[in-house]
Structure formats: C-alpha cells, structure tokens
Amino acid sequence: MLQITVKEGLSFVPDSEALNSMALRITEFILKKTMPAGLYFTDDAEMERLNREYRGKKGPTDVLSFVLKDPWDDFLGEIIISVETADRQREDSSLEQEVMSLFVHGLLHLLGYDHESEEEAAQMRPLERLFLEYDKE
Numbered sequence: 001m002l003q004i005t006v007k008e009g010l011s012f013v014p015d016s017e018a019l020n021s022m023a024l025r026i027t028e029f030i031l032k033k034t035m036p037a038g039l040y041f042t043d044d045a046e047m048e049r050l051n052r053e054y055r056g057k058k059g060p061t062d063v064l065s066f067v068l069k070d071p072w073d074d075f076l077g078e079i080i081i082s083v084e085t086a087d088r089q090r091e092d093s094s095l096e097q098e099v100m101s102l103f104v105h106g107l108l109h110l111l112g113y114d115h116e117s118e119e120e121a122a123q124m125r126p127l128e129r130l131f132l133e134y135d136k137e
Contacts, residue, residue: 001027001034007042012083014041015096019103026104026131027076030111037110038078039103047082060085063102065109079106104131 001020006012019039027034042050047060054064062085068077081102083095090098108124115121 001036003036003038005038005040007040007046010041010043010083012041014039014099018096018100022100022104022131023107025134026107026111029131030127035074035076037076037107040078040080041083041099042080044082044084047080047085050080062086062089063106065106067110076107076110079103079110081106101128101132104128 001023002016004014004016004019006014023037024034044060047064048058050064051057051059051061054066055061060082062082064080066078066080068075081099083099086098086102087095093101105128108127113120113124113127115124
C-alpha cells in the first residue's frame with residue numbers, strides 16, 4: 001500500500017505497520033478501495049527547499065502532499081514529512097503520534113480534502129479527528 005522511504009542519513013524508523021494500517025483504513029472508508037501512495041521522511045533543509053519550490057513559501061513545513069493521480073494509474077501521490085519539524089511541534093505527544101497525525105493530514109489532501117476555506121476545513125478536520133481517535137483505541 002505505502003511505499004515508505006527515509007532520507008539517507010536521517011535516524012528515524014517509521015512504524016510501517018501502523019502507517020500502512022491507517023492508509024488502508026482511510027482509503028477503504030473514503031474510496032471504498034485501497035490505493036497505493038508514497039511516503040517520504042526528510043529533514044528541514046530538504047523540506048524548506050520543497051516548500052519554497054512548490055508553494056513559494058520560506059522555511060520548512062511539516063507535511064507536503066503531491067497528487068500524482070493519472071487516469072491510467074492507481075497511485076494516489078506522495079506525502080513528504082519533515083521529521084525535524086514534526087519533532088519540534090509535537091508538544092505533549094510522541095514523535096510517532098505527531099508523524100501519524102501529519103500522515104493522516106497529508107493523505108486526506110491526496111484524497112481531495114483541503115482546509116483553505118472554512119467550508120473545506122469543516123469537512124477535513126472531523127475526518128482527521130475520526131481517524132486519529134480510532135487509532136487510539
């Protein structure tokens with residue numbers, strides 16, 4: 001389901017089983033089928049470059065999603081997470097919990113959800129909470 005890659009030299013080991021399980025849960029719930037996606041873990045330096053190149057924004061961000069859906073391909077796209085930013089912003093949660101939260105957020109973007117307007121956020125945020133709360137059980 002997920003093609004998980006960690007940037008060379010980054011000392012982070014993702015919980016592949018939990019991430020794949022969440023990906024299956026979300027895609028089956030929303031699409032009624034599973035679809036593969038890429039998940040790449042990187043550092044702030046690379047994320048800052050990507051954020052500037054693709055969004056025109058300075059500084060690193062926590063997660064980026066790139067829809068790569070072609071009519072002839074079932075691949076949803078790529079989610080990129082900065083482990084360093086995730087670690088800095090995690091507050092009272094573990095790094096694994098923060099990574100899962102960012103992954104859910106990124107996957108929902110790949111599935112067409114957004115939060116630029118209040119209406120969009122009203123659809124996306126409850127789904128994030130639903131899947132993350134289910135994950136705690």
